[in-house]
Amino acid sequence: MRPFDDIDRLANTPALDKVAAPLRDAVHKVLRRQDVKDALHGVWLGHPLHPVLAQLSIGSFASAGLLDAVPRTRRPAATLIAVGLVSAVPTAAAGWADYADGHEEQQRVGVVHAAANGVMLAGYVASLAARARGRSLRGALWGWAALAVGTAGATLGGHMAYHQAMGANHAEGYPHIGPGDWTDVGTVAELPEGEPTRRIVGDVGVLVVRHGDVVKALADRCAHASAPLHEGHLTGTDGSECVVCPWHGSVFRLDDGSVVHGPATAPQPTFRTRVRDGRLELAVTGYEAVPAS
Template identity: 50%
Template sequence: MARQMISRLEQTAELDAVSDRLQGVVQRVVKSRRLQDLLHGTWLGHPLHPALVQLPVGAFVSAAVLDALPGQHKPATTLIAVGMAGAAPAIAAGYVDWSALSRHQRRVGLVHAAANTVALGLYAGSLAARLSGRRGLGKLLGYAGLSAAGAGAYLGGHLSFEQGAQMNHGSSEVLRLPEDWAEIGEVAALPEGKPTVRTIGDVRVLLYRLGDDVTAMVERCGHQGGPLGEGEVTGTGGEACVVCPWHGSTFRLRDGYVMHGPASGDQSTLRTRIRDGMLSVATP
């Protein structure tokens, strides 16, 4: 039943009107590239949103446990207040990540956000009831909020692990490459200071040559799988970067280091070896 509901949700085009408008709002509000990188977790090398949700989730679950015990009203109330405060940065990071997803992913993400909004509303009501002395109502609303948050978490898990949102799409490409050294061709045939694409089996690899040094990275962008080989190159020499043509993730060509999001991790790179003027690559 749950799988069928999720499948229908992914195909519900009626959500696109709301999703597209909300995406535009998020992108207009969060214009700063520095703020975007902060919320994506680019500086951390890991998506920030999953880390931030640990505080509100932990606080809400702990409050539910304390509510089941006698004489724990005050600490449970404190935990709900802490959880609501901790939800704010998690929401901000989540919306920025969501705004850079594909349309079918954003459909699920929209309902995920709606479920969590309902949960926060219930927790706000729970906190108000507790502070006014209506403990029974406060507990009831708290458990209802936890149920709504659980539904939101289920959708968030589907979004991440089934639809691949904020996962490194380049890492799976590495697994498809041979473990032994695979010969690419003559180093002299590679243009100096300009990325080029070669194929090993059916995996596209982006090569960048600086003198006698060659960097090899997976050509499929780790964010959403965009073709880096078609991206714009900015900068020169060791600071040259390639910009993904799909969502603008920017990676330094000499080592795959992520400079700007929405990608939050470095681009997957390969080992390189040059013998007798011939370049070979191998998995890390």
């Protein structure tokens, strides 16, 4: 058995839902404001915020662990631990925001990840307390123990990001796997007016929305977690027509796929469209998303 198979077992342990589900509901209750949620997800950054902030916390704690092993550097180590503890507050807030919009399997691993991080933070508080009493060796031992637990927690976080694709851009593959040329997807007339509809282009699903002879086309799988966007609904934001994801409510502009609201942070790929002899053709190709015509 490979070591990480055990983490997969966590993901497939429904007993964890007894803790994971109430925590998810509690986060939704606390995080009601859309602008706060967007800020914590990292919509403004175009990238999940949690792993960016985690760099500061993990880096501070790991550096403190190294300094504690070097003679006469335990005082700067304490400063780094304090930096890590302070930065852990926004790091955790961003993580909980992402957690609340995750899949059940991700949330099961997420509660263990959070528990490990909680134990780590308690260990660092004990470490600082020991140092404040002049017990620098005891403080270092607390710090190293906390670092060990935190490393296990960070490993779970990495598993959530890389293995469970939490925070990954789920629409990134579209331009790579779409057909390399214009593809006929049927007549324009058969597309319902102003309704999200799906068309298949090669092997990929594309969301199309028609207004008269103008057709907008976006990747159908949501960048956040692969929801079928054609099952969502349309809305207007700042004069732009947008689609609302049916699973977690991300909002994307139809014109350019940009993110209006998260949890998605990556834009939705858009595709070129053209009408010839009353038939709609789509071009799903190239690495860069191209504006819809």
